[in-house]
Amino acid sequence: MSHKLCMIPGPVEFDPHVLDAMATPATSHVDPAFINAFGSAIELTRQVFLSPTGQPIIVSGSGTLTWDMTASNLIEPGEKALVINTGIFGNWFAECLQVYGAKVTQLTAPFGDQPSIDAIKQALKNDQFKLITITHVDTSTGVLVNVQKVAQAVKEVSPNTLIAVDGVCSVAAEEIRMDEWGLDVVMTASQKAIGVPPGLALMVVSQRALTAFKSRKAAPTTYFGSFAKWIPIMQKYEARQPSYFATPPVQLILALETSLKQLVDRGMDLRFKKHIDASDKVKAAIERMGLKLVPVKREYAANTLSAVYYPENVAPADFLKCFTAAGVVVAGGLHPDYNTKYFRIGHMNVSATEPENGHLDKVIAAMESAVKSTKVA
Amino acid sequence: MSHKLCMIPGPVEFDPHVLDAMATPATSHVDPAFINAFGSAIELTRQVFLSPTGQPIIVSGSGTLTWDMTASNLIEPGEKALVINTGIFGNWFAECLQVYGAKVTQLTAPFGDQPSIDAIKQALKNDQFKLITITHVDTSTGVLVNVQKVAQAVKEVSPNTLIAVDGVCSVAAEEIRMDEWGLDVVMTASQKAIGVPPGLALMVVSQRALTAFKSRKAAPTTYFGSFAKWIPIMQKYEARQPSYFATPPVQLILALETSLKQLVDRGMDLRFKKHIDASDKVKAAIERMGLKLVPVKREYAANTLSAVYYPENVAPADFLKCFTAAGVVVAGGLHPDYNTKYFRIGHMNVSATEPENGHLDKVIAAMESAVKSTKVA
Numbered sequence: 204m205s206h207k208l209c210m211i212p213g214p215v216e217f218d219p220h221v222l223d224a225m226a227t228p229a230t231s232h233v234d235p236a237f238i239n240a241f242g243s244a245i246e247l248t249r250q251v252f253l254s255p256t257g258q259p260i261i262v263s264g265s266g267t268l269t270w271d272m273t274a275s276n277l278i279e280p281g282e283k284a285l286v287i288n289t290g291i292f293g294n295w296f297a298e299c300l301q302v303y304g305a306k307v308t309q310l311t312a313p314f315g316d317q318p319s320i321d322a323i324k325q326a327l328k329n330d331q332f333k334l335i336t337i338t339h340v341d342t343s344t345g346v347l348v349n350v351q352k353v354a355q356a357v358k359e360v361s362p363n364t365l366i367a368v369d370g371v372c373s374v375a376a377e378e379i380r381m382d383e384w385g386l387d388v389v390m391t392a393s394q395k396a397i398g399v400p401p402g403l404a405l406m407v408v409s410q411r412a413l414t415a416f417k418s419r420k421a422a423p424t425t426y427f428g429s430f431a432k433w434i435p436i437m438q439k440y441e442a443r444q445p446s447y448f449a450t451p452p453v454q455l456i457l458a459l460e461t462s463l464k465q466l467v468d469r470g471m472d473l474r475f476k477k478h479i480d481a482s483d484k485v486k487a488a489i490e491r492m493g494l495k496l497v498p499v500k501r502e503y504a505a506n507t508l509s510a511v512y513y514p515e516n517v518a519p520a521d522f523l524k525c526f527t528a529a530g531v532v533v534a535g536g537l538h539p540d541y542n543t544k545y546f547r548i549g550h551m552n553v554s555a556t557e558p559e560n561g562h563l564d565k566v567i568a569a570m571e572s573a574v575k576s577t578k579v580a
Numbered sequence: 581m582s583h584k585l586c587m588i589p590g591p592v593e594f595d596p597h598v599l600d601a602m603a604t605p606a607t608s609h610v611d612p613a614f615i616n617a618f619g620s621a622i623e624l625t626r627q628v629f630l631s632p633t634g635q636p637i638i639v640s641g642s643g644t645l646t647w648d649m650t651a652s653n654l655i656e657p658g659e660k661a662l663v664i665n666t667g668i669f670g671n672w673f674a675e676c677l678q679v680y681g682a683k684v685t686q687l688t689a690p691f692g693d694q695p696s697i698d699a700i701k702q703a704l705k706n707d708q709f710k711l712i713t714i715t716h717v718d719t720s721t722g723v724l725v726n727v728q729k730v731a732q733a734v735k736e737v738s739p740n741t742l743i744a745v746d747g748v749c750s751v752a753a754e755e756i757r758m759d760e761w762g763l764d765v766v767m768t769a770s771q772k773a774i775g776v777p778p779g780l781a782l783m784v785v786s787q788r789a790l791t792a793f794k795s796r797k798a799a800p801t802t803y804f805g806s807f808a809k810w811i812p813i814m815q816k817y818e819a820r821q822p823s824y825f826a827t828p829p830v831q832l833i834l835a836l837e838t839s840l841k842q843l844v845d846r847g848m849d850l851r852f853k854k855h856i857d858a859s860d861k862v863k864a865a866i867e868r869m870g871l872k873l874v875p876v877k878r879e880y881a882a883n884t885l886s887a888v889y890y891p892e893n894v895a896p897a898d899f900l901k902c903f904t905a906a907g908v909v910v911a912g913g914l915h916p917d918y919n920t921k922y923f924r925i926g927h928m929n930v931s932a933t934e935p936e937n938g939h940l941d942k943v944i945a946a947m948e949s950a951v952k953s954t955k956v957a
Contacts, residue, residue: 209606214830216606225831226603229586229593231909232778263641263779264804267826271804299803394827401609402640402779402829424801426676427641427648447914449644450771452779453591454602455829532608537824 210566211534212342212372212508212549213395218465221399224458232453233445240460241440241451247463248405251397251471252374252389254381257407260433261459263452264404266371266392268428270299272406273334273367273388275425276416280304282333285326285364289317289348290341291538296369300336303424308332314541315497315510317346320356327361333415334365339373343537345510345547346498347377354384365412371395374405375466376478376507376551387412393455396478396507398462398552402455474556481555481563482506485548488567492574497545508549510536517577519543525573531566587943588911589719589749589885589926590772595842598776601835609830610822617837618817618828624840625782628774628848629751629766631758634784637810638836640829641781643748643769645805647676649783650713650744650765652802653793657681659710662703662741666694666725667718668915673746677713680801685709691918692874692887694723697733704738710792711742716750720914722887722924723875724754731761742789748772751782752843753855753884753928764789770832773855773884775839775929779832851933858932858940859883862925865944869951874922885926887913894954896920902950908943 209216230237241261248259262268278284281304286297288311297307310318310326327335335357340347354366367388370379374389376396381389386409393403408416408430416430423429432448439446466474486504489496489511497510504510513522519535523546526533534547548570554562586593607614618638625636639645655661658681663674665688674684687695687703704712712734717724727745734741744765747756751766753773758766764786771778785793785807793807800806809825816823843851863881866873866888874887881887890899896912900923903910911926913919925947931939 206605206607207611209608211608213827214606214608222603222605226599228583228599229591229777230583231586231588231911232591233911234584234909263645263781265640265826265829268640268804271802274803275801302799302801302803302806304801392827394830400606400829400831401827402832404640422679424652424679424681425648426651426679427645428804429679449642450590450769450778452642452777452832453771454777455779455832532611534608534610 208531208562208565210531210548210550210554210562212547213551214401215395215398215549215552216554216562217398217400218462218553221458221462224461225400225454227454227457230453232451237453238440238443238445241456242443244456244460244463245437245441247460247467248407250467251463252381252407253379253383253471254407256382257409258413258434258437259405259407260437261403261405261456262433263402265401266390266404268404269390269406270296271425272428272430273390274300274303274305275423275428276430277334277365277388277412278303278305279419279421281306283308283330285310285332285335287318287323287335287337287348287353288312289338289346290344292338292341292343292369296336296338314538315344315346315499317348317503320352323353324356324360327357327364332361332364334367336367336369338369339377339379340505340507342372342508344497345505345508346503347505350379351384354386358385365415372505372507375474376555377505378475381407393459396551399455399458402452403459477556478506478551481550481558482509484563485509485550485567488570492571494574507551508547510545510547512545514574514577516579519546521577522573525576526569529565529569529572531569533566585908585939585942587908587925587927587931587939589924590928591778592772592775592926592929593931593939594775594777595839595930598835598839601838602777602831604831604834607830609828614830615817615820615822618833619820621833621837621840622814622818624837624844625784627844628840629758629784630756630760630848631784633759634786635790635811635814636782636784637814638780638782638833639810640779642778643767643781645781646767646783647673648802649805649807650767651677651680651682652800652805653807654711654742654765654789655680655682656796656798658683660685660707662687662709662712664695664700664712664714664725664730665689666715666723667721669715669718669720669746673713673715691915692721692723692876694725694880697729700730701733701737704734704741709738709741711744713744713746715746716754716756717882717884719749719885721874722882722885723880724882727756728761731763735762742792749882749884752851753932754882755852758784770836773928774836776832776835779829780836854933855883855928858927858935859886861940862886862927862944865947869948871951884928885924887922887924889922891951891954893956896923898954899950902953903946906942906946906949908946910943
């Protein structure tokens with residue numbers, strides 16, 4: 204398979220040492236060297252999520268599985284959840300919560316917009332919610348929610364409500380300070396800013412959420428996603444002891460430890476800043492070319508991707524073929540009502556943190572040629 | 581991490597081309613080349629499971645997740661399931677079924693033994709079961725169940741009962757002819773005889789089981805494991821069309837396609853025979869050394885692993901250190917009541933099918949030195 208530069212909002216381009224770890228020969232899941240690497244990955248996860256007190260859970264799966272784990276373990280049938288919906292991933296998280304019996308209220312913003320803090324406060328006053336979910340960056344719209352402000356609002360109006368953040372397209376790129384902001388669950392997947400091929404579901408759960416979990420009345424209807432099964436396993440690996448519930452994905456965990464070590468060594472604050480710089484560079488180019496972002500305000504636009512409307516009267520296929528010609532892969536729209544109206548460029552991980560590799564320049568040049576070649580005379 | 585020969589019952593040793601595929605650089609999950617590889621992997625899965633009519637489902641996860649998917653999609657709360665229990669994986673599958681509301685009856689054999697066909701028939705006469713589960717090879721005991729005979733008994737006594745086979749430690753090594761034997765669900769994971777690093781849950785579901793699924797009254801309480809979500813995705817990839825529910829583990833799927841292609845090209849019948857030959861070689865050595873297998877009859881012993889009692893009055897640590905000294909990794913016991921009584925040697929995938937690589941000779945030599953050095957005078 205010949206390689207094309209992968210500038211979609213995940214999977215992202217990977218560091219070569221991370222890819223090397225993926226090809227590690229067969230290794231027992233209870234080999235001392237692997238136990239040590241998994242234990243280290245768990246510790247590093249806490250540092251990346253800025254949650255010294257949280258409980259990391261790392262399992263085979265995708266970001267979607269972390270929704271199931273949140274919904275099944277933290278919600279009992281009939282309990283209420285408030286979903287801050289800024290795109291299709293909000294719709295889907297709401298659907299997932301309902302599967303596990305939650306009564307869901309959605310605050311849904313128009314395409315590219317987000318609910319105001321006042322609207323969120325009002326919703327929290329109108330009803331008593333066990334859980335609020337926030338999609339930090341909705342990958343379908345490129346909308347970034349100010350999680351810190353939403354969390355403050357929740358603490359102010361409904362302090363007992365658990366705060367769950369879908370950080371699939373944000374963790375390890377957008378600033379997120381789990382403990383400081385008082386978040387209860389932060390979820391992500393490996394193939395985005397964490398910088399590891401797809402196949403891992405990662406989450407950190409607060410002690411407060413674990414207390415809520417332990418005091419539930421009905422048993423959760425999940426086995427593979429059970430906190431009660433996984434947390435002792437995580438604790439054992441972290442204590443560098445062998446343990447078994449289901450076979451961990453050895454190679455992906457080794458790749459994860461390799462990537463997290465790089466992230467933490469280089470510093471999270473610098474990493475956040477580099478993602479802002481990369482995003483600024485791409486968005487400046489978008490503006491220069493007269494293109495329009497999907498997020499309705501500049502401060503609503505994520506730093507991990509840019510969702511951009513096609514120029515008017517231009518066929519998506521004509522526009523996108525210029526990227527193909529340049530050997531760059533970008534993503535189409537991912538929202539049933541607007542699929543053909545916009546495209547998405549991912550700028551995460553090495554593409555953002557090592558601009559000297561030219562990934563940003565290459566995707567900007569491809570976009571420039573797409574704009575020029577499709578210009579309506 | 582220095583490599584030790586991995587002779588445990590999964591993860592197994594991998595073919596170098598499979599490991600190379602694990603290190604494939606970032607690739608979009610809707611890249612035409614990837615769509616084609618995933619489509620091909622789905623088609624090849626049918627050939628490996630010998631199920632021309634079944635529906636393959638391949639997702640990020642482990643073998644355990646396939647239990648959840650079977651239990652949540654095919655059992656409604658209150659429906660009855662019969663578990664043929666030949667080891668700890670039987671206990672756990674029963675627990676998983678109960679989590680999703682099944683009323684479970686277990687036919688539990690003593691350690692190393694298995695329920696007789698007559699006992700199974702009697703249980704099926706005593707009650708009406710929606711589903712029967714069979715662990716083809718229980719990795720904790722090394723006991724092999726004759727799935728064909730059990731399936732015949734089910735067809736004879738209770739033809740409407742769905743037959744679900746946990747083939748985690750059997751598929752692609754032990755003979756299993758899904759369609760011919762009339763099986764409804766066959767489950768496995770990537771890290772055993774399929775020959776791919778851990779991280780994939782694989783299953784094939786019969787059209788009969790899908791009909792049962794479609795006629796259920798209550799919605800399943802699973803989102804990530806939902807047949808209704810995944811089957812359209814599998815059908816799209818097989819039709820070589822892009823589709824999205826959750827990001828597939830691109831590198832693992834590429835590794836899977838690489839491995840399955842090798843398996844199918846070389847022929848499944850030859851593969852089954854090579855696993856028997858490898859097992860015979862290891863078991864002949866075990867017998868020659870005066871050691872005793874855990875399975876109570878030779879015909880109950882799996883071809884994918886050998887579960888072997890330590891010599892009497894020998895400390896496990898003393899025995900196992902000879903393997904460590906030889907650079908070979910084997911597994912301890914995995915059954916709470918017998919943990920310290922036995923060990924397990926896996927002989928799957930390239931270790932079985934390419935005996936010229938010397939894996940079997942190496943593990944046999946290590947066992948020989950362990951027996952000699954721990955011999956009580």
